[in-house]
Amino acid sequence: QQELQRTLDEQTEEERRASTGGAVDPAAAQQRLAATAAELESAHKGLGEKRVEERRLREELEQAKGKLAAERTAQQEEAKELDKMLARRGVLQSKAQEFADCIRRLGSLPKESFDESRRGGSAPQPMGG
Numbered sequence: 789q790q791e792l793q794r795t796l797d798e799q800t801e802e803e804r805r806a807s808t809g810g811a812v813d814p815a816a817a818q819q820r821l822a823a824t825a826a827e828l829e830s831a832h833k834g835l836g837e838k839r840v841e842e843r844r845l846r847e848e849l850e851q852a853k854g855k856l857a858a859e860r861t862a863q864q865e866e867a868k869e870l871d872k873m874l875a876r877r878g879v880l881q882s883k884a885q886e887f888a889d890c891i892r893r894l895g896s897l898p899k900e901s902f903d904e905s906r907r908g909g910s911a912p913q914p915m916g917g
Contacts, residue, residue, distance in 0.1 A: 792831055795824050 799820055 792824070792827050795820075795827060799824065 799817075802817075802820075
């Protein structure tokens, strides 16, 4: 665009000089006009290509933003699931500890009870029931 502006400024300057007393060669002026028109067309084409590229890049950006949002949502869901699993693990570990404490409080079975159950005798009956 700067080059185009410079060319137009040069043409304007030459036209001003010509109007103040010098004769302008019509063929040279026509040639400069054609060159300027070609530059203008090239600049418009380049501008159109840049706009297409900008549109493509904006679409890529929007797609990337969409993917990022989907990944963040998935990450949040995974974090929630992990929290649930960790809470369940804590509950199960506390139950296991509670059961281990109960077993320790009950103590071990007498050796006779173990021997009777091996011989095919009746299993020891729980107390109180």
